[in-house]
Amino acid sequence: xxxxxxxxxxxxxxxxxxxxxxxxxxxxxxxxxxxxxxxxxxxxxxxxxxxxxxxxxxxxxxxxxxxxxxxxxxxxxxxxxxxxxxxxxxxxxxxxxxxxxxxxxxxxxxxxxxxxxxxxxxxxxxxxxxxxxxxxxxxxxxxxxxxxxxx
Amino acid sequence: xxxxxxxxxxxxxxxxxxxxxxxxxxxxxxxxxxxxxxxxxxxxxxxxxxxxxxxxxxxxxxxxxxxxxxxxxxxxxxxxxxxxxxxxxxxxxxxxxxxxxxxxxxxxxxxxxxxxxxxxxxxxxxxxxxxxxxxxxxxxxxxxxxxxxxxxxxxxxxxxxxxxxxxxxxxxxxxxxxxxxxxxxxxxxxxxxxxxxxxxxxxxxxxxxxxxxxxxxxxxxxxxxxxxxxxxxxxxxxxxxxxxxxxxxxxxxxxxxxxxxxxxxxxxxxxxxxxxxxxxxxxxxxxxxxxxxxxxxxxxxxxxxxxxxxxxxxxxxxxxxxxxxxxxxxxxxxxxxxxxxxxxxxxxxxxxxxxxxxxxxxxxxxxxxxxxxxxxxxxxxxxxxxxxxxxxxxxxxxxxxxxxxxxxxxxxxxxxxxxxxxxxxxxxxxxxxxxxxxxxxxxxxxxxxxxxxxxxxxxxxxxxxxxxxxxxxxxxxxxxxxxxxxxxxxxxxxxxxxxxxxxxxxxxxxxxxxxxxxxxxxxxxxxxxxxxxxxxxxxxxxxxxxxxxxxxxxxxxxxxxxxxxxxxxxxxxxxxxxxxxxxxxxxxxxxxxxxxxxxxxxxxxxxxxxxxxxxxxxxxxxxxxxxxxxxxxxxxxxxxxxxxxxxxxxxxxxxxxxxxxxxxxxxxxxxxxxxxxxxxxxxxxxxxxxxxxxxxxxxxxxxxxxxxxxxxxxxxxxxxxxxxxxxxxxxxxxxxxxxxxxxxxxxxxxxxxxxxxxxxxxxx
Numbered sequence: 001x002x003x004x005x006x007x008x009x010x011x012x013x014x015x016x017x018x019x020x021x022x023x024x025x026x027x028x029x030x031x032x033x034x035x036x037x038x039x040x041x042x043x044x045x046x047x048x049x050x051x052x053x054x055x056x057x058x059x060x061x062x063x064x065x066x067x068x069x070x071x072x073x074x075x076x077x078x079x080x081x082x083x084x085x086x087x088x089x090x091x092x093x094x095x096x097x098x099x100x101x102x103x104x105x106x107x108x109x110x111x112x113x114x115x116x117x118x119x120x121x122x123x124x125x126x127x128x129x130x131x132x133x134x135x136x137x138x139x140x141x142x143x144x145x146x147x148x149x150x151x
Numbered sequence: 152x153x154x155x156x157x158x159x160x161x162x163x164x165x166x167x168x169x170x171x172x173x174x175x176x177x178x179x180x181x182x183x184x185x186x187x188x189x190x191x192x193x194x195x196x197x198x199x200x201x202x203x204x205x206x207x208x209x210x211x212x213x214x215x216x217x218x219x220x221x222x223x224x225x226x227x228x229x230x231x232x233x234x235x236x237x238x239x240x241x242x243x244x245x246x247x248x249x250x251x252x253x254x255x256x257x258x259x260x261x262x263x264x265x266x267x268x269x270x271x272x273x274x275x276x277x278x279x280x281x282x283x284x285x286x287x288x289x290x291x292x293x294x295x296x297x298x299x300x301x302x303x304x305x306x307x308x309x310x311x312x313x314x315x316x317x318x319x320x321x322x323x324x325x326x327x328x329x330x331x332x333x334x335x336x337x338x339x340x341x342x343x344x345x346x347x348x349x350x351x352x353x354x355x356x357x358x359x360x361x362x363x364x365x366x367x368x369x370x371x372x373x374x375x376x377x378x379x380x381x382x383x384x385x386x387x388x389x390x391x392x393x394x395x396x397x398x399x400x401x402x403x404x405x406x407x408x409x410x411x412x413x414x415x416x417x418x419x420x421x422x423x424x425x426x427x428x429x430x431x432x433x434x435x436x437x438x439x440x441x442x443x444x445x446x447x448x449x450x451x452x453x454x455x456x457x458x459x460x461x462x463x464x465x466x467x468x469x470x471x472x473x474x475x476x477x478x479x480x481x482x483x484x485x486x487x488x489x490x491x492x493x494x495x496x497x498x499x500x501x502x503x504x505x506x507x508x509x510x511x512x513x514x515x516x517x518x519x520x521x522x523x524x525x526x527x528x529x530x531x532x533x534x535x536x537x538x539x540x541x542x543x544x545x546x547x548x549x550x551x552x553x554x555x556x557x558x559x560x561x562x563x564x565x566x567x568x569x570x571x572x573x574x575x576x577x578x579x580x581x582x583x584x585x586x587x588x589x590x591x592x593x594x595x596x597x598x599x600x601x602x603x604x605x606x607x608x609x610x611x612x613x614x615x616x617x618x619x620x621x622x623x624x625x626x627x628x629x630x631x632x633x634x635x636x637x638x639x640x641x642x643x644x645x646x647x648x649x650x651x652x653x654x655x656x657x658x659x660x661x662x663x664x665x666x667x668x669x670x671x672x673x674x675x676x677x678x679x680x681x682x683x684x685x686x687x688x689x690x691x692x693x694x695x696x697x698x699x700x701x702x703x704x705x706x707x708x709x710x711x712x713x714x715x716x717x718x719x720x721x722x723x724x725x726x727x728x729x730x731x732x733x734x735x736x737x738x739x740x741x742x743x744x745x746x747x748x749x750x751x752x753x754x755x756x757x758x759x760x761x762x763x764x765x766x767x768x769x770x771x772x773x774x775x776x777x778x779x780x781x782x783x784x785x786x787x788x789x790x791x792x793x794x795x796x797x798x799x800x801x802x803x804x805x806x807x808x809x810x811x812x813x814x815x816x817x818x819x820x821x822x823x824x825x826x827x828x829x830x831x832x833x834x835x836x837x838x839x840x841x842x843x844x845x846x847x848x849x850x851x852x853x854x855x856x857x858x859x860x861x862x863x864x865x866x867x868x869x870x871x872x873x874x875x876x877x878x879x880x881x882x883x884x885x886x887x888x889x890x891x892x893x894x895x896x897x898x899x900x901x902x903x904x905x906x907x908x909x910x911x912x913x914x915x
Binding site for chain 2: 016023037039073074085092095096098123128132136140
């Protein structure tokens with residue numbers, strides 16, 4: 001039996017330990033905000049926080065999550081939208097929106113360690129998150145907006 | 152969950168007349184709502200389906216005013232507007248309802264947008280070809296103006312004053328100024344519902360100066376839900392009792408299963424069974440590819456079980472498809488005279504006179520769409536009735552194809568349209584929804600078919616590979632006197648006719664039959680090519696390779712004439728005039744091909760990019776390209792730096808757009824920012840190849856797409872203010888990108904790119 005916390009709630013899992021966290025979140029817990037994009041940690045659509053740090057949930061097996069605290073897009077803010085989500089809306093970042101939960105989670109992780117990221121910091125941190133609609137320019141602007149807001 | 156029947160019953164008492172509300176857009180029958188089967192309400196009912204559009208289930212009240220297909224006004228003043236086109240990042244759930252809300256003088260904050268199910272009465276729902284705004288601008292305004300007039304009449308009757316003394320002002324209300332009386336739309340809804348629908352001649356449309364939403368930037372209607380990770384997408388659909396399926400498709404098009412060993416698969420925890428799916432009957436069209444499905448309790452088990460299948464395939468006729476050989480064939484075909492498609496003047500006579508001849512060949516590979524959400528669909532077959540939840544650009548196509556596959560009536564197929572995690576043309580093809588329906592029928596349960604990224608890339612409807620040959624005879628100033636261009640590609644038509652080797656009007660009309668240049672003698676030609684993979688349309692379609700060839704060749708001619716490429720391009724376009732683009736007379740009148748508009752966007756782009764200010768060379772350069780597609784005029788200037796590692800850095804893209812009237816400038820800007828990234832992506836690394844009929848690429852490691860650090864660092868989009876009829880915006884930004892970047896690389900390095908992507912040229 002594996003024990004973990006998802007968005008602050010204790011959970012247990014006794015299924016296939018090879019199942020990626022992504023599919024546990026989506027299919028078992030019904031937390032579909034975390035998206036499936038590639039299954040190989042290449043696109044970042046499945047990004048969640050593991051003890052506050054961004055990871056790719058598609059490549060994290062359930063056998064390796066014992067004792068971890070996982071935060072998904074559904075759990076980043078208890079009271080209304082998170083500052084990053086607000087900035088995303090302010091800049092009107094999304095087009096199709098499918099990758100944006102992952103982009104937002106990656107940004108939350110970035111700003112937790114670098115509250116005032118430079119363009120290079122942003123490029124380095126966000127390069128793992130693909131947006132096929134091409135919203136990168138707005139993502140960069142929204143990250144700066146959120147940084148300002150959170151400062 | 153709201154019950155559909157009850158809701159519909161309620162609506163029978165609302166006054167929906169038999170008369171056409173939007174005759175221009177729809178057939179007369181479209182408005183025969185006498186049976187009370189309002190698609191608006193059907194959609195409202197489906198909102199109660201698990202995990203879809205949370206919180207957006209409107210409570211429909213009996214006194215609501217519901218004058219047509221797109222619109223309902225509740226007695227509490229809530230205005231319900233149906234978005235009948237597909238949201239895939241194109242912003243239609245915002246732009247279309249705002250057009251209607253504007254003419255209605257509705258308060259946008261009191262508008263609730265409802266996604267329309269598949270229903271032919273809406274008019275075309277096929278969200279491709281950059282059609283949404285241009286096709287529905289007038290019908291939606293008419294719907295708004297009609298409802299506004301009915302509300303005004305209801306108020307006038309109630310007050311016993313002439314209609315002419317009443318105005319829809321302030322917003323969302325009708326006022327009688329001299330008596331200082333005002334009634335809100337909600338208060339008037341019940342009375343308005345009893346009135347006959349006015350004739351179109353009675354309607355008063357607002358002037359552009361009076362528009363409150365059209366032409367004004369607005370954030371996406373769904374931006375908060377999207378950023379909250381709400382379950383909006385096809386991938387997010389969950390239905391009670393649903394099974395999950397992953398399918399092992401034949402690796403080669405047309406392949407069949409010889410034998411299957413599923414022993415290891417059936418041992419995987421969560422796997423229930425395997426089911427064979429029949430191969431298609433040619434032409435493949437939108438039928439499933441066939442193969443073996445693994446049915447499981449969750450997506451992961453289905454994937455894992457599929458990996459354990461041991462299948463022997465009969466690969467069939469396309470197993471000899473090898474991209475390297477095929478390329479040579481296409482190039483050879485392009486060197487031979489082809490089928491003349493459009494001729495102006497007498498190019499052969501001009502060439503026969505001799506003089507300076509310039510020739511060039513270009514090549515562009517297959518591309519995959521690779522939308523972030525791979526194909527996915529849920530279907531629930533219950534006897535003769537089927538419910539499908541699908542991210543689809545073509546909801547009616549889902550109905551038709553599912554009906555065909557299961558031998559059912561199309562009317563018995565309900566298709567709920569989810570948000571699309573990207574479409575780009577892939578999700579116009581409903582093969583994956585058919586797979587879900589076939590498997591639901593075979594299991595007796597709702598089934599969710601999930602394609603992996605590998606499935607998506609290997610089994611796409613690929614953007615076509617193309618070889619092109621261009622030849623011009625030039626005068627002593629380097630201006631072309633005659634121009635012949637030949638394009639050879641396996642046509643999209645091959646998807647619907649297995650013997651098709653020539654393009655129909657389709658691809659040739661996309662940037663090849665007409666060039667915006669002032670050349671007296673011109674001919675476009677098409678050569679034959681047999682398809683060995685499924686060919687489909689991808690964002691801007693053949694415009695991608697055609698604009699690459701034409702705009703690169705124009706650039707080559709400029710250098711051959713020793714002239715500045717921008718200055719030469721303007722000379723080539725020549726004076727402003729209307730070009731015969733072979734359009735139907737009505738279209739030609741509404742949307743003339745006006746080179747003055749093309750000149751204007753080019754001038755603005757050059758000016759904004761500061762063309763000519765810095766001398767190109769030493770790894771720095773600018774390139775310009777112009778292209779008209781989907782009735783919009785676009786110019787893009789790319790600024791590149793090519794470093795010593797031969798890495799191409801697109802530092803800046805300046806795009807100027809003339810798309811006529813734009814509904815929502817912020818979303819138009821988004822579309823062109825995105826197109827600059829999409830175009831950069833395909834230019835740098837976009838390439839799908841096959842070996843022995845099997846696609847070589849599989850995921851983002853071997854089919855790289857632009858990431859933040861290799862997308863253009865800055866994209867400046869300028870929208871020309873225009874009162875011309877609205878034109879397309881989703882696709883037209885893509886075609887100029889490849890030639891603009893490649894022309895910039897030539898300016899920077901002297902290296903001419905005649906084959907895409909850049910990785911084929913020692914660049915990255």
